[in-house]
Amino acid sequence: MNDLAETFRLLDGRVGWDPQPDGGLAGLAVDAGTLRLGPLRPAGQTAGAALATRLARSGDGSWWLGTPSGICVLGPCDEAFRCWRRTPAAVAGLAVRGRMLAAVLGSGAVLVLDIPAAYLAGQAAVPGAVSARFAADRLMVAGRRGRLTWLDFSGLRRPGPPGTGVPPPVPLPPGVTVYRDGFLIEGRGAFDMSGRNLDESSLGPPPATVRRRGQYLSLPLDSGRAGCRWHRIRLDASVPPGTDLDVAFATTDGPAAGRTPPPVPPGPWSSWPPGDPDPADWFTIGSGVTDSTLQVAPGRYGYLRIRMTGDGTASPAVRQVRLDLPRRTSLGLLPAVYSQDPLARDFTERFLSLFDAHLEELDDVLDRRGALLDADALPDAALGWLGGLIGIGFEVSMPAERRRALLRAAPDLYRRRGTPGGLADTLRIALGVSAGIEELGTSRPWGALGSARLGSVRLFGRSRVRVRLGSSRLGRAVLNSSPRPDDDAVLAGASRIRVHTGPGTDRALVERVVRSQSPAHVVATVHVATPGFAAGLMRAGIDTVLVPPEPAVLGRAVLGRRGVLRRGRSPAAARVAGASIVVGAGEPANTSGTE
Numbered sequence: 068m069n070d071l072a073e074t075f076r077l078l079d080g081r082v083g084w085d086p087q088p089d090g091g092l093a094g095l096a097v098d099a100g101t102l103r104l105g106p107l108r109p110a111g112q113t114a115g116a117a118l119a120t121r122l123a124r125s126g127d128g129s130w131w132l133g134t135p136s137g138i139c140v141l142g143p144c145d146e147a148f149r150c151w152r153r154t155p156a157a158v159a160g161l162a163v164r165g166r167m168l169a170a171v172l173g174s175g176a177v178l179v180l181d182i183p184a185a186y187l188a189g190q191a192a193v194p195g196a197v198s199a200r201f202a203a204d205r206l207m208v209a210g211r212r213g214r215l216t217w218l219d220f221s222g223l224r225r226p227g228p229p230g231t232g233v234p235p236p237v238p239l240p241p242g243v244t245v246y247r248d249g250f251l252i253e254g255r256g257a258f259d260m261s262g263r264n265l266d267e268s269s270l271g272p273p274p275a276t277v278r279r280r281g282q283y284l285s286l287p288l289d290s291g292r293a294g295c296r297w298h299r300i301r302l303d304a305s306v307p308p309g310t311d312l313d314v315a316f317a318t319t320d321g322p323a324a325g326r327t328p329p330p331v332p333p334g335p336w337s338s339w340p341p342g343d344p345d346p347a348d349w350f351t352i353g354s355g356v357t358d359s360t361l362q363v364a365p366g367r368y369g370y371l372r373i374r375m376t377g378d379g380t381a382s383p384a385v386r387q388v389r390l391d392l393p394r395r396t397s398l399g400l401l402p403a404v405y406s407q408d409p410l411a412r413d414f415t416e417r418f419l420s421l422f423d424a425h426l427e428e429l430d431d432v433l434d435r436r437g438a439l440l441d442a443d444a445l446p447d448a449a450l451g452w453l454g455g456l457i458g459i460g461f462e463v464s465m466p467a468e469r470r471r472a473l474l475r476a477a478p479d480l481y482r483r484r485g486t487p488g489g490l491a492d493t494l495r496i497a498l499g500v501s502a503g504i505e506e507l508g509t510s511r512p513w514g515a516l517g518s519a520r521l522g523s524v525r526l527f528g529r530s531r532v533r534v535r536l537g538s539s540r541l542g543r544a545v546l547n548s549s550p551r552p553d554d555d556a557v558l559a560g561a562s563r564i565r566v567h568t569g570p571g572t573d574r575a576l577v578e579r580v581v582r583s584q585s586p587a588h589v590v591a592t593v594h595v596a597t598p599g600f601a602a603g604l605m606r607a608g609i610d611t612v613l614v615p616p617e618p619a620v621l622g623r624a625v626l627g628r629r630g631v632l633r634r635g636r637s638p639a640a641a642r643v644a645g646a647s648i649v650v651g652a653g654e655p656a657n658t659s660g661t662e
Contacts, residue, residue, distance in 0.1 A: 087284045130148075148263075155174070277380070277382050307382075315350060316349070462576065502577070507565060
């Protein structure tokens with residue numbers, strides 16, 4: 068392996084945690100790829116498991132509790148449990164679904180009750196039953212040893228589904244916390260195990276659910292380099308209040324085979340497996356520290372140790388550990404004098420690594436810039452962030468796909484911003500509107516004397532553009548404050564555009580987009596066409612609609628204007644009499660319905 072090549076080692080749920088055998092995971096567990104304190108597994112049934120079998124919640128928000136004397140209910144508006152039905156024996160299990168309630172009594176009787184009518188719908192005897200659960204159209208009753216009995220709602224035994232095994236433990240309903248002497252329903256109050264109200268402060272601390280101490284020891288991590296200088300350790304971890312995380316690292320030139328490990332120094336961890344290497348060689352990076360430069364002796368093999376402590380209810384969580392190697396800092400860019408003294412070199416390397424770590428994070432962001440700026444890869448919620456980053460605002464009504472299309476086209480639209488083509492494409496991509504851009508300055512309907520063609524243009528009238536003494540007629544000219552009257556012929560219609568859109572377009576929406584994409588000196592007006600046919604300047608698809616003519620009505624048809632005469636169906640060609648009247652037997656061709 069190239070000694071100058073930079074590499075790293077990962078420990079996580081995907082790559083593997085590689086714990087040492089026989090004590091590598093002591094009090095810890097890997098839960099969904101995350102290293103955390105292991106759950107408690109006390110022998111026998113806990114108070115929480117016992118309550119879970121006889122506490123249930125129905126769809127209307129009511130809570131149902133089985134007690135030694137019967138079934139109690141806490142309605143949506145109640146402040147305390149009340150007795151709903153008394154039973155001849157204590158209720159060991161309870162299940163609710165819809166309007167049906169099933170109760171398992173300590174005597175082995177199973178009752179199926181209709182809640183609204185409060186009557187007994189079915190009954191069966193199942194010796195040793197401890198819990199019940201509704202499953203499809205049947206009732207599943209579990210015994211003490213996991214034996215299942217299937218009943219219908221009338222209490223008759225029925226065969227169970229194929230492949231049914233031992234049922235999992237009944238979980239507590241969400242929002243319930245169990246204590247030694249009672250339980251708490253979030254938002255409803257505290258109660259003892261029989262449903263009587265309690266003061267929440269009298270419940271005390273919640274019972275422990277996870278271990279209070281745990282340790283992880285890794286296998287020897289081979290760097291592939293003799294005398295490797297391990298550089299940096301980084302942890303993706305969270306440390307809740309009341310917990311602590313302690314990480315240590317050590318190196319050797321090879322696993323010590325057959326040696327007797329020395330005793331662990333006295334302390335709270337003296338009874339835990341010491342692991343390889345020697346306890347005195349461990350470098351502790353500090354309590355709660357998740358990023359540190361490693362100050363360890365060179366060695367080919369590295370060892371990681373993680374110790375967690377908690378309060379019994381919360382646990383630190385380590386999702387990933389990254390070890391960078393070999394030692395590589397920006398010291399190599401400095402003059403050699405800074406590396407001559409070994410102690411000074413070590414200090415300078417650790418000092419520069421603070422800045423190198425920050426620059427490395429920036430480099431990682433730059434390496435991912437393609438993914439961060441990819442409109443197709445970002446989630447819908449991040450499109451607004453990307454639009455704001457490059458100066459694009461979205462209308463609230465714009466769907467996500469149209470926003471993505473606008474972001475993809477942004478580089479090209481920015482290059483052509485302010486041009487007629489760029490404005491038309493922006494309206495099409497952003498709003499789905501097909502628009503025609505008319506530049507009024509390039510279509511001046513006048514010509515110069517001597518070069519204008521007779522009958523096609525009109526002459527420019529200076530006395531009508533602005534008021535001129537001796538030539539303008541009162542009421543026929545406008546006041547204009549521009550300093551050069553001789554420029555009126557050149558500036559007529561300059562910096563003016565007209566945007567033509569089809570019928571049904573939201574004018575205010577189009578005007579906002581046009582304003583944002585037009586130069587500041589350009590005055591733009593939006594013209595929304597109405598259905599029909601426009602004689603003169605016609606724009607196909609915008610203000611021109613070809614529709615069939617209306618049928619001719621006797622007494623209303625006018626020769627040469629809007630009458631179509633037809634009789635029967637015949638292959639004979641249509642004949643045109645006058646301007647628009649079709650005389651013949653064939654079907655008339657589609658013509659405009661305007662006069």
